[in-house]
Amino acid sequence: MTAMHTSEDELEAVLAASWEAFEVWSASTAQRRAAALTEIAARLDAAADDLVPIALRETNLDEARLRSEVSRTTFQLRLFAEVVREGAYLDPRIDHADATWQAGAGRPDIRRALEPLGPVLVFTASNFPFAFSVAGGDTASALASGCSVVVKAHSGHPELSRATAEVVSAALDLVQAPAGLFSLVFGTETGRTALTDPRVRAGSFTGSIQGGRALFDLANSRPDPIPFFAEMGSINPTFVTRAADRRRGEQIAEGFLASMTLGSGQFCTKPGLLALPRGSQTLARLRSLTRPATGRLLNERLREGYLRTLGDLVARPEIEVIGERARAFSDPPEPIILMSDVAHAIRDPESLLIECFGPASLVVLYDHEDELLALARTLDGQLTATIHAESEDDVTELIRLLARRSGRLLWNQWPTGVAVTYAQQHGGPYPATTVAGSTSVGTAAIGRFLRPVAYQGFPDERLPPALKEGNPLRLSRRVDGALQI
Secondary structure: OEOOEOOHHHHHHHHHHHHHHHHHHOOOOHHHHHHHHHHHHHHHHHOHHHHHHHHHHHOOOOHHHHHHHHHHHHHHHHHHHHHHHHOHHHOOEEEOOEOOOOOOOOEOOEEEEEEEOOOEEEEOOOOOOOOOOOOOHHHHHHHHHOOOEEEEOOOOOHHHHHHHHHHHHHHHHHOOOOOOOEEEEOOHHHHHHHHOOOOOOEEEEEOOHHHHHHHHHHHHHOOOOOOEEEEOOOOOEEEEOHHHHHHHHHHHHHHHHHHHHHHHHOOOOOOOEEEEEOOOHHHHHHHHOOOOOOOOOOOHHHHHHHHHHHHHHHOOOOOEEEOOOHHHHOOOOOOEEEEEEHHHHHHOHHHHOOOOOOOEEEEEEEOOOHHHHHHHHHOOOEEEEEEEOOOOOOOHHHHHHHHHHEEEEEEOOOOOOOOOOOOOOOOOOOOOEOOOOOOOOOHHHHHHHEEEEEEEOOOHHHOOHHHOOOOOOOOOEEEOOEEEO
């Protein structure tokens, strides 16, 4: 296997081993899965001094960012180990037989829990070479669920992908995980071939709308369509009321600029749209603020895409550029703020309300706050939506509209930080993701790789442990409709 290509024979061996490993791993105990995840985390922490220099060579990210990302990655692994040990993710439900049950002719004994799907194909991201890559959240949650994992390495950091995979494999060998539980493959066509293989039972992706949609369509074109969880594009709109602008304009401007330039604007949660009242204090402050220095974009492919999208935007007659246009096209690019009228954005959202993956954002000016509602109605699916408002503002309808269009709503905060928590939701309606009910960050991410199975009329000794009458796993369960802790 070369650094950039996996042969057909090699891929066949990987997929065969992954299926065999799934058969073993799906039946493994919570303790065994948790031990594997914590061992991977420990070995990645120990290998950070070797991995970070490779990442420095292959990406344009700085050392502090990369080391913090290693810490985030290992935290995720340990958090999923806790989730597995606790077991509530299985959502066990037990209905005992009841001849008096009113719906139908009584109720049979029926018991339901979640079980792993099968081998998962993970397409890694370019902008997070650790946390959304080889050992990132998709891999962690899939292994935690009882699935085997095949990772398609990103072309932007192949050497780092290989080195990270070696660490993960060594950890799994140490805990005697089944051979083939985790594998790494290279090549665009290899990824497409693997996605259509009947042994692959789910896929995940983080990247562009175009790439995610193409893979989603491929997953659905199979004779046996499989779930494909793609996290793709979002402009993450921010709405500022007149009262908030008047009282906190300077603070909002500073927070917005810091958020939109974090990581050189290469975060999928970057606020790419800011709605401000005409005569805005926030806008006045934005005009006067010094643009923070940004680093080079991650790779030439991303840079070309950013410059192409930005060029299309600045060429439009309804767009005004705040600052010097030429510097936005330099290398590294200087942050740029574009400006237009809310009426233009509402009239032509497909041209103006688009993701520009880099240090650029669009400000739209409104006259009446009713225009915020009209703007919200034009939006497609978003990862996040933010409201900056005061206690006296009536934004009930705005909240309702944005909740229908985004996965995470923020109040007087900024969306770029995506904490790894129990309640986190990192996903939203299309095109933010292909599955609006899923999240790729937080403990709920494990649910992507599970499916419900009900057992009706089985003797106790034939039931999976989570559904046995004596509750040997000591799980919280819903029994005859009542939650038992």
